[in-house]
Amino acid sequence: MSDIASRVKAIIVDKLGVDETEVTPEASFTNDLGADSLDTVELIMEFEKEFNIAIPDDQAENIGTVGDAIAYIEENAK
Amino acid sequence: MELKRVVVTGLGAITPIGNSIEEYWNSLVNGVSGAGPITRFDTTNFKTKFACEVKGFNPTDYFDRKEVKKLDLFAQYALVAAEQAVQNSGLDVENLDPDSAGVIWGAGIGGIITFLEEARGFVESNGVPRFSPFFIPKMISDIAAGHISMKYNFRGPNYGTVSACASSTHAIADAFNLIRLGKAKVFITGGSEAAINEAGVGGFNALQALSTRNDDPETASRPFDKDRDGFVIGEGAGALILEEYEHAINRGATIYCEVSGAGMTADAYHLTAPHPDGLGARKVMESALSDGNVALDEVDYINVHGTATPLGDIAETKAIKEVFGDHAFKLNISSTKSMTGHLLGAAGAVESIAAILAIKYGIVPPTINHFTDDDEIDNKLNFTFNKAQHRRVRVALSNTFGFGGHNASVAFKAIE
Numbered sequence: 001m002s003d004i005a006s007r008v009k010a011i012i013v014d015k016l017g018v019d020e021t022e023v024t025p026e027a028s029f030t031n032d033l034g035a036d037s038l039d040t041v042e043l044i045m046e047f048e049k050e051f052n053i054a055i056p057d058d059q060a061e062n063i064g065t066v067g068d069a070i071a072y073i074e075e076n077a078k
Numbered sequence: 079m080e081l082k083r084v085v086v087t088g089l090g091a092i093t094p095i096g097n098s099i100e101e102y103w104n105s106l107v108n109g110v111s112g113a114g115p116i117t118r119f120d121t122t123n124f125k126t127k128f129a130c131e132v133k134g135f136n137p138t139d140y141f142d143r144k145e146v147k148k149l150d151l152f153a154q155y156a157l158v159a160a161e162q163a164v165q166n167s168g169l170d171v172e173n174l175d176p177d178s179a180g181v182i183w184g185a186g187i188g189g190i191i192t193f194l195e196e197a198r199g200f201v202e203s204n205g206v207p208r209f210s211p212f213f214i215p216k217m218i219s220d221i222a223a224g225h226i227s228m229k230y231n232f233r234g235p236n237y238g239t240v241s242a243c244a245s246s247t248h249a250i251a252d253a254f255n256l257i258r259l260g261k262a263k264v265f266i267t268g269g270s271e272a273a274i275n276e277a278g279v280g281g282f283n284a285l286q287a288l289s290t291r292n293d294d295p296e297t298a299s300r301p302f303d304k305d306r307d308g309f310v311i312g313e314g315a316g317a318l319i320l321e322e323y324e325h326a327i328n329r330g331a332t333i334y335c336e337v338s339g340a341g342m343t344a345d346a347y348h349l350t351a352p353h354p355d356g357l358g359a360r361k362v363m364e365s366a367l368s369d370g371n372v373a374l375d376e377v378d379y380i381n382v383h384g385t386a387t388p389l390g391d392i393a394e395t396k397a398i399k400e401v402f403g404d405h406a407f408k409l410n411i412s413s414t415k416s417m418t419g420h421l422l423g424a425a426g427a428v429e430s431i432a433a434i435l436a437i438k439y440g441i442v443p444p445t446i447n448h449f450t451d452d453d454e455i456d457n458k459l460n461f462t463f464n465k466a467q468h469r470r471v472r473v474a475l476s477n478t479f480g481f482g483g484h485n486a487s488v489a490f491k492a493i494e
Contacts (some may be wrong), residue, residue, distance in 0.1 A: 017144030034144075041211040049208060 004051070005070045010065060011046045015039065025067035033066075040050065041067075051077040081219040081258040084328050086140045086334040088167025088319030089431050090159040092270075094130035094312050094418050098162065102428070103435050105417065106443035107444050107466045112418055113295040113310050119276050120409035126288040129274045130312035130419025133239075142321075147213050147226070150189035151272035155257035155424075156222035157229065160266050163317035164230065168331060171230045171262065179233030180262045181223045182253045184269030185280070186423030186480065188219025188238075188310050216339040217381065219423075226266055234262040238282045242480030243275060243383070245269050246316065246410030247426030252318045252342035263325045268427035270315030275283035285350060287387065296445045301384035302391050302461050303350065309385040312347050312419030316427025318434075335437045338473065338491040339370020345483030352479060356397030359383075362485035363475060372473050372488045374405045377489075379442050379474040381433045384413025385420050395455050410469060411443040412462040417446055425476035430488055434444045 009023045016033050029035040029043065044060045047053070047069060053076050055063070063069050090099065094112025095105035105112070107490035112130035121127040132155070137146045137230045140158050149157070160181075164171060171179075196213045215221055220238030227236045235256055239248040246269025253265035282288045289308040299310040326333055344363060345358035352359065367374070382394055414432045421428055436442050448463035460467075477487045 015144075015147075017142055017147075038211040045208055045210070072473075 002074070004009065004074050006071050007050055008066065008073060009067065011050060012043065015043055015046060023066055026064065027066050028064055030064070047073060053077055079353070082260055083323035084257045084337045085323050085332040086252050086318055086337060086434055086490070087321045087326050088163040089187050089252055089334065089434065090162025090166060090171065090317035091315065092132055092135060092155045092159050093314040093421070093428055093430055094132055097132065099166065099431070102431070106414055106432055107266050107441055109444050109446045109464065110417055111296040111299070111446065113298055116274065116279070116455055117234070118274050124279055124284045125290050126426065127292045128277065128280055128298065128310070131274055131313050133149035136282065137212055147385050148216060149292055149465050150192045151187060152270045153222045154186055155208040155272060155313070156270040157225055158184060159268065159270065159315035159317035160226045161437070163266060163268070163319050167319040167321070174264065176233040178234055178263040179230070179232040179265070179365070180256065180365050181226045181266045182234050182239060182249045183223040183226065184239040184247070184249035184423050184426065185222060185247045185271055186240065186242045187217040187271060188215035189272050190273050190277050191275050192216040192277055207406065208385045212221065217427060222270055231268070232266065240483035241486065243255070243420065243422050243484055244423050244478040244480035244484045244486040245423035245426065246408060247341065247430070247478040247486035247488055248425065248475065248484070249484055250318060250337070250430055251342060252321070256335045256341050257320055257322050259424065259459045263322045265320045267320055268315065268317040269424045271422040271424040272313045272315050273422060274311055279311060289386065299386050299416045300384040300446050300447040301394070301416050302449050302452065302455050304385070304450040306386040306388065308387055309415065310419035312420050312421040313424070314428065316431050318427065320432065333493050334434050336491045336493050337488065339366045339368070339489040341365025341369060341487045344464055345485065345487045347483055350481050354393060356388070356393035356400070358483060358485040359477065359479060361392050362487045363397065363477065364485070366475060366487040366489045370491065372489050372491065374471045377402070377405070377409055377475060378469060378471040379410045379431045379433060379436050381412050381474065381476045382411055383477045383479045384445070385415055386413070391477070394453050396458065398459070399456065402488065407458055410460050410462050410467060412443055412445045414443050416444070426476060428487065429478065430476040430490065434490050437471045438489060440468055440470050442469060442471065446469050
């Protein structure tokens with residue numbers, strides 16, 4: 001697992017209070033991991049902080065799964 | 079229109095002297111102080127280094143980790159105390175008509191811990207506004223009422239009351255009045271506060287409101303004593319189930335007592351100082367008594383605001399003498415803040431509970447930490463100094479007064 005993937009997963013485990021084994025690439029934040037709209041906003045903010053990037057709102061809307069987040073950050077992190 | 083009768087059928091408490099009604103009452107009767115050195119932050123640079131903190135409260139005993147992060151401590155205390163009260167009442171919340179059940183909850187300040195954390199984060203972020211989406215819904219003081227309603231599916235009247243240290247008394251008074259008017263059958267009411275952080279202590283220090291007796295925290299809260307030097311900040315929650323009398327009888331509820339009257343007034347005088355003659359305090363007691371058709375000589379106990387500030391204790395004492403005349407010397411007065419510290423917005427709720435339990439058990443909890451009489455206070459009054467006293471309590475009043483000049487008083491009456 002890449003460094004980015006493990007950091008992303010750690011944030012999700014922390015913020016959503018889910019078990020690490022649930023955080024699979026296919027897992028949807030809202031459908032599988034119990035996040036509501038505010039939780040999702042918080043996750044995006046944590047990713048921004050952790051990886052020192054800015055994720056525009058229109059891009060953030062497309063990040064619905066763990067895999068989406070990892071892919072976006074791998075592409076955009078400095 | 080005939081007003082409905084209102085009774086108390088459930089109680090819950092998280093306090094500096096006990097995290098259940100049983101523990102709280104035992105500590106009150108035994109004169110236990112909840113004060114000690116502050117453990118929540120580094121007090122090196124603070125004038126006051128002690129407080130009445132809640133002890134042994136572990137949020138994850140009650141909430142999962144994700145919930146904890148969305149709840150300021152004041153809302154956590156609220157939910158835990160509310161649950162105790164619901165359990166204690168024996169209410170079958172699943173089968174209540176949700177539209178007839180409401181929540182009115184007081185908090186004088188609200189999520190000041192959250193506010194300070196977020197403000198600190200902003201300062202450290204070089205001006206980039208990375209506020210948590212939970213910042214506002216954690217901080218706002220009405221949110222406790224919202225959380226409680228979501229937990230129990232109570233869809234009736236729902237809001238927070240804010241009147242500084244009178245907040246939860248106003249909550250109880252409003253719940254009482256709405257049941258009387260037939261607007262709901264059941265309320266979860268009371269209040270909570272969690273302001274023992276740098277901003278809370280530093281802010282009250284700046285007002286010179288807090289005791290600075292750092293060498294002896296346990297005796298620092300000295301209401302009506304000559305050497306009183308301010309209040310001791312406390313935290314926690316008190317929850318009450320108020321219920322329409324017939325509703326309580328029909329379900330076979332155990333009734334603590336009746337809520338017989340409530341008064342609300344303002345000093346209209348000063349930001350933080352009480353009216354020197356205790357004008358608002360006098361009017362609010364008179365108003366609570368007349369509202370409940372209570373005769374002066376029925377009142378056996380007044381749980382006073384008695385914060386141990388130099389001016390406040392004198393003003394309240396004057397007011398009691400004016401309201402009650404000769405009877406003032408026959409009733410018991412006590413400030414349980416001598417033990418709990420000042421729970422700010424939660425004070426009215428936990429002190430109402432003390433008054434209600436005094437009726438139930440026939441014991442008046444003491445005003446501890448009395449060492450020296452003050453010539454400016456009439457010591458022929460019975461302040462229940464240092465030791466609890468047994469007596470039948472027919473009517474007990476609970477007074478609270480808040481910065482801004484808000485006064486509220488509720489009369490509780492033994493059920494006949």
